[in-house]
Amino acid sequence: MMRTRPLKVALLGCGVVGSEVARIMTTHADDLTARIGAPVELAGIAVRRPDRVREGVPAELVTTDATALVKRGDIDIVVEVIGGIEPARTLITTAFEHGASVVSANKALLAEDGAALHAVAQRHGADLYYEAAVAGAIPLVRPLRESLVGDKVNRVLGIVNGTTNFILDRMETGGTGYSEALDEATALGYAEADPTADVEGFDAAAKAAILAGIAFHTRVRLDDVHREGITEVTAADIASARRMGRTVKLLAICERAEDGRSVTARVHPAMIPLSHPLASVREAYNAVFVEAEAAGQLMFYGPGAGGAPTASAVLGDLVAVCRNKLNGATGPGESAYSRLSVSPMGEVVTRYHISLDVADKPGVLAQVAAEFNEHGVSIETVHQQVKDGEASLVVVTHRASDAALSATVGALRALDTVRGVAGIMRVEGE
Amino acid sequence: MMRTRPLKVALLGCGVVGSEVARIMTTHADDLTARIGAPVELAGIAVRRPDRVREGVPAELVTTDATALVKRGDIDIVVEVIGGIEPARTLITTAFEHGASVVSANKALLAEDGAALHAVAQRHGADLYYEAAVAGAIPLVRPLRESLVGDKVNRVLGIVNGTTNFILDRMETGGTGYSEALDEATALGYAEADPTADVEGFDAAAKAAILAGIAFHTRVRLDDVHREGITEVTAADIASARRMGRTVKLLAICERAEDGRSVTARVHPAMIPLSHPLASVREAYNAVFVEAEAAGQLMFYGPGAGGAPTASAVLGDLVAVCRNKLNGATGPGESAYSRLSVSPMGEVVTRYHISLDVADKPGVLAQVAAEFNEHGVSIETVHQQVKDGEASLVVVTHRASDAALSATVGALRALDTVRGVAGIMRVEGE
Structure with a gap:
C-alpha cells in the first residue's frame, strides 16, 4: 500500500554534503519511494550564497531564509548539513517546534548540546538521527544504538578523523615532518585552510563524546574528553615507534572503568603495533573497534568523510525517519540512564x-x-x-x-x- | 514513562546460543528494561531434552512442548535459535498467527523461505528480525537494511563462515593438508562432527542468499547461489597462491551486473592478495566488504559464530522488536521490489x-x-x-x-x- 502524499524534506546547507544529498534524492527518487513506502520530495534548500549553488540542484527550491523554511509547517523532515553551533542549533530547535524530525551531520553541535536537542525532539514526538556526524559513511551510531543495544559495550577505540590520519600516514610512509605532511594534505584537499579543528583533535573529541555517550548509555560532554592533537608529533616520534615495531595514530578511546561505575574518553596520538588492524588504516580512512561483553571485538572500517559517503549516511537516516513518520512512531531517543561519572x-x-x-x-x-x-x-x-x-x-x-x-x-x-x-x-x- | 506490564519472550532452543540469551536476559534485566522502556520477561523455554538444560537457565520455564508455548497467546516475542527448516518454520509461522513477533538466528530457513515468512509476518503486523543469521555478532543485516538503505549497494564480498576460515588459515600457517586441518578444527570445536554444511559451502551460500536479497532489494533463492566448498583445496593450491603473493579464502560474493538489471551470488574458494584486508582475517573470524555507490567501500569485522556473539545479535534484535511493539509499529519488512534476475x-x-x-x-x-x-x-x-x-x-x-x-x-x-x-x-x- 503506497501513500501518495509525498514526505517533504527541507535541506539546510548545500555544500559538499548537501549537494550530494540533493543529487541522490533526485536521481534515486524511485528507489527511495519504494524503500520508504511513500514518495519523498525535496521541498526547499536553504543556502547562504545562492550564487554558489551547484549544478544539478533545482534552483527554484533555493532560499536564503532558512528560518522561514523550517517554519513552513508542511516540512516533515529537516536535513541539517550546515555544521557549527549557530544558526544550526536554533534552526533544529525551530524545526522540532514546527513538527519536523531532524537528520543532522553536525558532530560539534551534537557533542556540545545533544542532550538538550534530544529533549526538545522527545517533547515534540520527533526523531533526531545523526549517523553522518561520526565517521562519515561507516555505520557506527546505528550499530551502537540498535545492534549492540542488548550487549554491554566496554570500549570504543578508533581512528575517527581522516585529515590527521592522512597526515600521520604521510609522515610514516614519506618520512616527512609534520608541516610538510600538513602542506600536502592541504594541497590535496584533505585539510582545510584553517586545519585547527582537525589537527588539534577538536573534531575527534566531538566524535568521542558522541560515541561514549551512546556506547555507555550516559552523558559525556565535550569538556569531559581529554584532547591532544597531532601538532607535536615529530618525525623522530614516528621513527622511534617504527624501531619498536609500532606506528603513530590519532586515536579516540572511550572506556568503561573496571569497576563499571565510571568511564573515560580521550583523544591523543598513540603508538600501536604494526600488526594491529588500525595500523594499516591508510590515508583519510577511518576505522573503529568496539569491544562488547557478549559480541567480543568488532571493527568497522570505511571512508570517514567526503560529500558522497556522508550523504550516504544522511540518506540512510532520512529513510529511517520517513518510515518512522509513516508508522506514527519514533526511533531510539537519547539513552543516558546509566548516569556514569567521567573520570579525569x-x-x-x-x-x-x-x-x-x-x-x-x-x-x-x-x-x-x-x-x-x-x-x-x-x-x-x-x-x-x-x-x-x-x-x-x-x-x-x-x-x-x-x-x-x-x-x-x-x-x-x-x-x-x-x-x-x-x-x-x-x-x-x- | 515506564510501562510496567512486562513484554513476554518465548525462547525456542536452549543450546549454545539459547542459554547465552537466557543468561544475558537474566543478568542484564535492568539494563534491558531501561533500554526498552519496559521490563522484558522470559516466559518459557522450549527444548528437546529437558535433562540437558544448562546451569543458570530457570528450570521452571522449561518445556518440551514448543507448539503450546508459541500458541499461548500472551507471548510478545518468540526467539528462535533451534536452526534447521522444521520444526522452526512451523513454529515461527504459528508464532506470527498468535500475535508474536519473531527474532531468528536461522540462516538456512531464512535463505530457503524468507520471502514466505516475511509475508506471514506482514499479514499479522509482526516483525521478523534476523541479524544473528549472518556473521554472528557483526552488525550486517541492520546496516544493509537501514544504514545503507538510501544508497545503492553494488557488491558484498566477504568471509562469512568461521569453520572454513579456520581450516584454510591452518593450511596456510601450518602448511598442512585439508584433512589434517579439518581434524584440528574438529578437535578444537570449530567444526561439527558432520562438517558438511560448513566445508561444502552450504552455510555460506545461505548467508550469501540472505545478503544478496537485502543488499539488492530483490529475491535471491538458495538455489540461485553458485556453491563450491573447500574440500578440494590442496596444500599445493595454497603454496601456489603464496608464490604469487596471494592466499586462499572461502568467499561469498554478491554482485550487481554492470547494466544494473541482474545480480549474481556465489560461494567458492578464491585467491586474494596478501595485502587485501580479508587476507589477514584469521581463525574463525568473519569479515565482509560492502561497496556502495555513495558510501564507497566499507568493511565489517568480528566473531562470526559462537554462543555469546550470536546472543549479542539476538538481543539487539530483541530490544528493537520490543521497542517496535511499544510503539505499535513494525520495523523494515522484506524489500524485494527490484525484481532483478539472478544470472548463472x-x-x-x-x-x-x-x-x-x-x-x-x-x-x-x-x-x-x-x-x-x-x-x-x-x-x-x-x-x-x-x-x-x-x-x-x-x-x-x-x-x-x-x-x-x-x-x-x-x-x-x-x-x-x-x-x-x-x-x-x-x-x-x-
Whole structure:
C-alpha cells in the first residue's frame, strides 16, 4: 500500500554534503519511494550564497531564509548539513517546534548540546538521527544504538578523523615532518585552510563524546574528553615507534572503568603495533573497534568523510525517519540512564613510550629506573643508545595511571643527568 | 514513562546460543528494561531434552512442548535459535498467527523461505528480525537494511563462515593438508562432527542468499547461489597462491551486473592478495566488504559464530522488536521490489589462476596460449617451471566470463601436450 502524499524534506546547507544529498534524492527518487513506502520530495534548500549553488540542484527550491523554511509547517523532515553551533542549533530547535524530525551531520553541535536537542525532539514526538556526524559513511551510531543495544559495550577505540590520519600516514610512509605532511594534505584537499579543528583533535573529541555517550548509555560532554592533537608529533616520534615495531595514530578511546561505575574518553596520538588492524588504516580512512561483553571485538572500517559517503549516511537516516513518520512512531531517543561519572585523564591507565636525552655516564640508567620505581610505574623495556657523544634512553612502561606517569616525568626532568624529555607518547592496542 | 506490564519472550532452543540469551536476559534485566522502556520477561523455554538444560537457565520455564508455548497467546516475542527448516518454520509461522513477533538466528530457513515468512509476518503486523543469521555478532543485516538503505549497494564480498576460515588459515600457517586441518578444527570445536554444511559451502551460500536479497532489494533463492566448498583445496593450491603473493579464502560474493538489471551470488574458494584486508582475517573470524555507490567501500569485522556473539545479535534484535511493539509499529519488512534476475555462474566475470601439468617440449606454451586466445580469455601472467623432468605452467588471466574459462579449460584438457589440469581457482580482490 503506497501513500501518495509525498514526505517533504527541507535541506539546510548545500555544500559538499548537501549537494550530494540533493543529487541522490533526485536521481534515486524511485528507489527511495519504494524503500520508504511513500514518495519523498525535496521541498526547499536553504543556502547562504545562492550564487554558489551547484549544478544539478533545482534552483527554484533555493532560499536564503532558512528560518522561514523550517517554519513552513508542511516540512516533515529537516536535513541539517550546515555544521557549527549557530544558526544550526536554533534552526533544529525551530524545526522540532514546527513538527519536523531532524537528520543532522553536525558532530560539534551534537557533542556540545545533544542532550538538550534530544529533549526538545522527545517533547515534540520527533526523531533526531545523526549517523553522518561520526565517521562519515561507516555505520557506527546505528550499530551502537540498535545492534549492540542488548550487549554491554566496554570500549570504543578508533581512528575517527581522516585529515590527521592522512597526515600521520604521510609522515610514516614519506618520512616527512609534520608541516610538510600538513602542506600536502592541504594541497590535496584533505585539510582545510584553517586545519585547527582537525589537527588539534577538536573534531575527534566531538566524535568521542558522541560515541561514549551512546556506547555507555550516559552523558559525556565535550569538556569531559581529554584532547591532544597531532601538532607535536615529530618525525623522530614516528621513527622511534617504527624501531619498536609500532606506528603513530590519532586515536579516540572511550572506556568503561573496571569497576563499571565510571568511564573515560580521550583523544591523543598513540603508538600501536604494526600488526594491529588500525595500523594499516591508510590515508583519510577511518576505522573503529568496539569491544562488547557478549559480541567480543568488532571493527568497522570505511571512508570517514567526503560529500558522497556522508550523504550516504544522511540518506540512510532520512529513510529511517520517513518510515518512522509513516508508522506514527519514533526511533531510539537519547539513552543516558546509566548516569556514569567521567573520570579525569589522571585516572586513565595505559602504557607509555618515553624518550630521554641523558648524560653519557655510569649510573644514569639506575637513577632513571629508581624514579620510575619511586612513582610505582613499572618498566617493560629500556633501550639505551649513544651516538656522537649524546646518550638517549627509550623507556616503555607497563600499565600505569596517567597521574603516576606525569609525576614520574616531572621527577625525571628534575634530575641533573636528564638533559631533556624528548618525547612522551601513550602505547595502545597491545 | 515506564510501562510496567512486562513484554513476554518465548525462547525456542536452549543450546549454545539459547542459554547465552537466557543468561544475558537474566543478568542484564535492568539494563534491558531501561533500554526498552519496559521490563522484558522470559516466559518459557522450549527444548528437546529437558535433562540437558544448562546451569543458570530457570528450570521452571522449561518445556518440551514448543507448539503450546508459541500458541499461548500472551507471548510478545518468540526467539528462535533451534536452526534447521522444521520444526522452526512451523513454529515461527504459528508464532506470527498468535500475535508474536519473531527474532531468528536461522540462516538456512531464512535463505530457503524468507520471502514466505516475511509475508506471514506482514499479514499479522509482526516483525521478523534476523541479524544473528549472518556473521554472528557483526552488525550486517541492520546496516544493509537501514544504514545503507538510501544508497545503492553494488557488491558484498566477504568471509562469512568461521569453520572454513579456520581450516584454510591452518593450511596456510601450518602448511598442512585439508584433512589434517579439518581434524584440528574438529578437535578444537570449530567444526561439527558432520562438517558438511560448513566445508561444502552450504552455510555460506545461505548467508550469501540472505545478503544478496537485502543488499539488492530483490529475491535471491538458495538455489540461485553458485556453491563450491573447500574440500578440494590442496596444500599445493595454497603454496601456489603464496608464490604469487596471494592466499586462499572461502568467499561469498554478491554482485550487481554492470547494466544494473541482474545480480549474481556465489560461494567458492578464491585467491586474494596478501595485502587485501580479508587476507589477514584469521581463525574463525568473519569479515565482509560492502561497496556502495555513495558510501564507497566499507568493511565489517568480528566473531562470526559462537554462543555469546550470536546472543549479542539476538538481543539487539530483541530490544528493537520490543521497542517496535511499544510503539505499535513494525520495523523494515522484506524489500524485494527490484525484481532483478539472478544470472548463472557462466556469466560471472572474474580472473582465474590455472595450474597445468604439461609436456616438457618446445611449443607447448604457444599451444596453450593459443587456446586461451581462441576462447577470448586474455592472459595476464604465465609462470613456467621444470622440475624432475615434469613441466608445469601457472597461468593467471585477465577478467573473463566463467563460461569462457570453462570452455578454455575443456579445450586445454583435450591437448596432447597437457597432461592434466592440476588446479583452477578464481582470483578476487585485486
